[in-house]
Amino acid sequence: MTPRELRTDRLRLHRWTDADRAAFAALNADPVVMEHFPSTLTLEQSNAVVDRAEAAFEKQGLGLWAVEVTESSLFAGYIGLWQATLEAHFTPAIEIGWRFAKEFWGNGYATEGARVVLADGFERLGVDEIVSFTATVNERSWRVMERIGMTHDPADDFDHPTLEPGHRLERHVLYRISR
Numbered sequence: 001m002t003p004r005e006l007r008t009d010r011l012r013l014h015r016w017t018d019a020d021r022a023a024f025a026a027l028n029a030d031p032v033v034m035e036h037f038p039s040t041l042t043l044e045q046s047n048a049v050v051d052r053a054e055a056a057f058e059k060q061g062l063g064l065w066a067v068e069v070t071e072s073s074l075f076a077g078y079i080g081l082w083q084a085t086l087e088a089h090f091t092p093a094i095e096i097g098w099r100f101a102k103e104f105w106g107n108g109y110a111t112e113g114a115r116v117v118l119a120d121g122f123e124r125l126g127v128d129e130i131v132s133f134t135a136t137v138n139e140r141s142w143r144v145m146e147r148i149g150m151t152h153d154p155a156d157d158f159d160h161p162t163l164e165p166g167h168r169l170e171r172h173v174l175y176r177i178s179r
């Protein structure tokens with residue numbers, strides 16, 4: 001059964017509430033947070049991410065968790081597992097991803113939350129391998145991958161199939177970790 005929440009020393013990862021949606025939309029509209037994505041998201045696009053996350057929890061038992069900093073009860077972003085279906089040499093696969101509002105960067109929250117999400121994937125869901133990928137230029141993200149013990153083989157690097165050739169974000173790194 002999918003737990004209602006996962007906890008770490010400083011974070012509570014929980015299913016989305018309506019109250020999280022406005023803060024998530026603000027983060028998705030921030031060009032700094034979205035620098036390594038093709039564009040920022042509108043309110044409708046942001047809410048659609050939440051709807052898909054909740055649907056995935058119901059159907060697959062995994063999804064993107066809303067992350068709250070326990071001490072302040074503030075919404076900080078998300079961390080979660082996702083079924084990667086893009087056309088690439090490593091798919092289908094289960095991926096781990098994260099996105100935080102700028103004011104929460106630099107505290108180790110993504111690394112701390114990602115560790116409990118990985119453990120949930122390996123222990124509860126019995127996944128054999130979890131991958132993560134990001135634009136090569138997104139160093140902050142691949143440094144989280146390295147901190148949680150994922151490894152990178154340059155032979156796995158790939159061009160994102162939905163970006164046009166030559167796009168500034170086209171080249172991606174792939175990281176992997178096994179149970």
Ligand SMILES: CC(C)(COP(=O)(O)OP(=O)(O)OC[C@H]1O[C@@H](n2cnc3c(N)ncnc32)[C@H](O)[C@@H]1OP(=O)(O)O)[C@@H](O)C(=O)NCCC(=O)NCCS
Pocket residue numbers: 032033034036077097098099100101104105106107108109110111112133134135138140141144147
């Ligand atoms: C990717 C992202 C989640 C990384 O956030 P982050 O805060 O850099 O990552 P962490 O939570 O692991 O924190 C690490 C930093 O906190 C610092 N830190 C402070 N206190 C810490 C603690 N108690 N424990 C660990 N690290 C701590 C570390 O020194 C490190 O700082 P540095 O980057 O200056 O070296 C964030 O940049 C983000 O949301 N980006 C936009 C969305 C995005 O690109 N997502 C990925 C798409 S694939």
